[in-house]
Amino acid sequence: MNTPASHTPDAPRDLVGIGIGPFNLSLAALADPLTGLDAVFYDQRPGFRWHPGLLIDGARVQVPFLADLVTLVDPASPWTFLNHLRARERLFPFYFAERFHIERAEYDAYCRWVAENLPALRFHHQVDAVRWNPERDLFEVDYTQLDAGGEAEALGRTHTRNVVLGIGTEPHVPDPLRPLVEDPAVPVVHAADYLRHRDTLLAAGHVTVIGTGQSGAEVFLDLLRHRPAGRERLHWLGRTGALAPMEYSKLGLEHFTPDYTRYFHGLAEPVRDRLVAAQWQLHKGIDADTTAAIHDELYRRTLDGGWPDTTLTPGVHVRTAGRIAATQVELHLEHEQQKTRSRLTTDAVVLATGHRERPLGRLLAGLDPYMRRDSSERPRVDDRHRLVLDPSVTGSVYVQNAETHTHGVGTPDLGLAAWRSATILNDLTGREPYPLPARTAFTTFGLDGGLPQIPSARHHRALTPLVDGI
Secondary structure, three states, rough: OOOOOOOOOOOOOOEEHHHHHHHHHHHHHHHHOOOOOOOEEEEOOOOOOOOOHHHOOEOOOOOOOOOOOOOOOOOOOOHHHHHHHHHOOOOOHHHHHOOOOHHHHHHHHHOOOOOOHHEEEEEEEEEEEEEOOOOOOOEEEEEEEEOOOOOOEEEEEEEEEEEEEEEOOOOOOOOHHHHHOOOOOOOOEHHHOOOHHHHHHHHHHOOEOOOOOOOHHHHHHHHHOOOOOOOOOOEEEOOOOOOOEEOOOOOOOHHHHHHHHHHOOOOOOOHHHHHHHHHOHHHEEEHHHHHHHHHHHHHHOOOOOOOOOOEOOEEEEEEEEEEEEEEEEEEEEEEEOOOEEEEEOOOEEEEEEOOOOOOOOOOHHHHHHEEEEEOOOOOEOOOEEEEEEEEOOOOOEOOOOOOOOHOOOOOOOOOHHHHHHHHHHHHHOOOOOOOOOOOOOOOOOOOOOOOOOOOOOOOOOOOOOOOOOO
């Protein structure tokens, strides 16, 4: 572990990170060994947790373990997943397990290990505002230090030359269902809180899962496995036209490479917007192993004759919803293709309706006069993941997982975390502590770049042939 750069209380930082999710944790891990870089990262939570409501037994991360916080740019880092296993004396069991995709709970445990050992992280710190101070040519970051109970304990201010935003996403609740989520008498919960409400949901007479992506599939499978055969009483519906598998072919995965990210960033804004909507199956489909497990469980329940009491209906959206009686919910449904309508009465609802980028407006209100926006009033983000600001602002505001509209479907993907962090640190330091590959995909995206760049062959030291008999 690197000794953190000494910090004089009144001196400006080189970098202040806001939010400590996987992406800023990756940045903090890669920044840790950089001598002389004075960085600090704030998060209002008491410690690191990664989607705790969805750490369902058996649910796996959809990228290989090599897509940890650092490996794809620095496999010799002390913060790799493999080094975590070594520190926990679990490396040999992992070796014999032959797992390329690890469970979500294991990824969460790995990230918590990193977070507990990095000296630059400050939990229990809620960032309230970010402003540019033109007199000092620095950013001002106001924060509230919280006590163990989450109450305000002290106010503080940090000055910094640069900021990186990693505030992540928030659960998305469709408007027709928002009043029900806010009503404690009705068990309508977002999948992000699934495990906290799991016992209540298992005890409910009839449960409806809304959302046909990976989270919806995992919740449906978990409920199915724990409800009695013949009395499952489960309904699973969503807007997509099919219970579609995620695109996971090897060349399809090249949409999650730096090469494609650079190509996407160079496209015109209307083209980018159309592509993000059209490429949903690259990141919103269902893992093939999960669909197979669901089918296997449903098939097993037919062995004694009859069919399980389940209904799986894609291509449906909820028009309106409301309470009936004391604790039941009535959903008004419309089929996207048939344009037919129906009603569904249920005792509990799980909203597997995904997450959306947290809006930056409140946090960055003090920077609004300096920000440059696109035709849809979204922040413009350059190819080095920096908000495009007025030239009078000499510092940079980097963003992590807030730039899908400029960098494409790879933005929230864990596989690009280390590369983006390294890109930010290379730009921030003005040197290249993390050399990055010139080419990362066999696919050539676009025609304007000419022939693809072919890295020069590596020349290895010649080997001395063995003499016969030795």
